[in-house]
Amino acid sequence: MSTQKPSLAKGTVEGKPATLHFDDHGLHCSRGQGNGTEWTIQKQNIISVTQADLLKDGHSLLYTVENARPKDGDGASPLSFESMRAPHLPPRLAKEFKPSEQCYWVGPRELASFVKGHVIISTGSGTGLASDIFSQLVEPVLHNLGLFAGEHFSTHTTSSDTSVAQYTRDFILPDANDGVQQSVLLLSGDGGIVDIVNTLLSEKRTNWFTKPKISLLPLGTGNALANSSGITGDNTMGLRTMLQGTPKQLPLFRAIFSPGARLLVNEGREERPLQGEIDDRPVAHGAVVCSWGHHATLVADSDTTEYRKFGAERFKMAAMEALFPSDRSPPHAYKGQVSVRRSGEGAWEVIGTNEHGYVLATFVNQLEAGFTISPASKPLDGKLRLVHFGNLNGQEAMDVMSKAYQGGKHVEDERVGYKEIEALKIVFEEEEARWRRVCVDGKIVRVEKGGCVEVRPIEDGAFDLVAR
């Protein structure tokens, strides 16, 4: 329902006389009388309104259009880019979609002499749309803004799961250490973010370290960070936030593992040392979630080429397998001691018995669009919250977790524990390695037998995230 008066302008569109009016649904354009043309640009598709160079005080409206529905898994972008030149746009539209003054991507081109622009395209994220979305949507927007690869930004396309970390180490970190301002456009899911965070925090930083500003175009499967920071919520793939958002410090946690913890890669077939280390103990940083139990298992088990074809459905499919194993056995009861600290120096408080189903500490509200894991979490509020339940049977666990799709009602269920915490500690009592897998923002860390992990927020920032 419309809540504000429509805003009107008479003038021209692409040089021809037109009437434009803007309301809560979008921009309605009409040309000519009687049998003239009428069309609407939906509000959710509007990226931004910029000054058009050639028209001096005129405007360009940048927006997305839906492509004919691509077949699942064919790697084609669902959206492409259009722009419209109009000297006079309805004032409310021009005001509401004005780009942020701090935004490198719409600032004066002279900025390129002291700000470095980077575009990172993570081809392995989500269902593999990043390359086509870059060429059909993002690059045309950048060209429209007068930005060209090689001149105003460098482009890096990933070829392996170490590409983002490598690029960060080789290009972004040295400049950040020299105090150079950098704006990064990252086309990826949460994984690209966690790769950059861990690389920046595990290497040496100088006193001049200048935090890069990162705009995330959410192209992963869950996109928890984007869904919880107001980056999504329109139909522009994060481009509106990139142009209109402001940089905000990304809250981070540190997970310190017992010696011997390893990162599992290549569908769990290979292991690697973690990037970070403190006092000989492996360390991982995250911005979204650290979990053990059903959540970590379903993330780990569904990270295969086969499952990835199903997009976000892969999480539900793996959850069914974990909660209702095909041999009809009950879901696994995860054995270990879980404890939390409610205040910095307070006593450790033991959670539940030594059998658990779900142990998840998070900063974010949603783990995927509509799956509200922590309803009290506000965008980038930096508060770590624990969601926990014990050893429930498959149907009970399914009933509880289904309520997360109803706006986070699971936290009202008496079987679920939900609280703000300062620190989480897990001491693992599992014999089999697969039950000692911990998820840190989608990455999987396997802890050694008898090992432990401790998780707490840190003050340190790696970069600023452009958010609304």
Ligand SMILES: Nc1ncnc2c1ncn2[C@@H]1O[C@H](COP(=O)(O)OP(=O)(O)OP(=O)(O)O)[C@@H](O)[C@H]1O
């Ligand atoms: N060309 C590639 N080959 C192999 N791995 C890649 C390639 N490009 C990216 N990757 C890896 O794929 C993973 C993609 O993770 P990312 O989080 O971006 O997507 P996702 O898991 O689908 O989404 P989300 O974490 O938001 O659910 C990252 O670990 C990244 O390093």
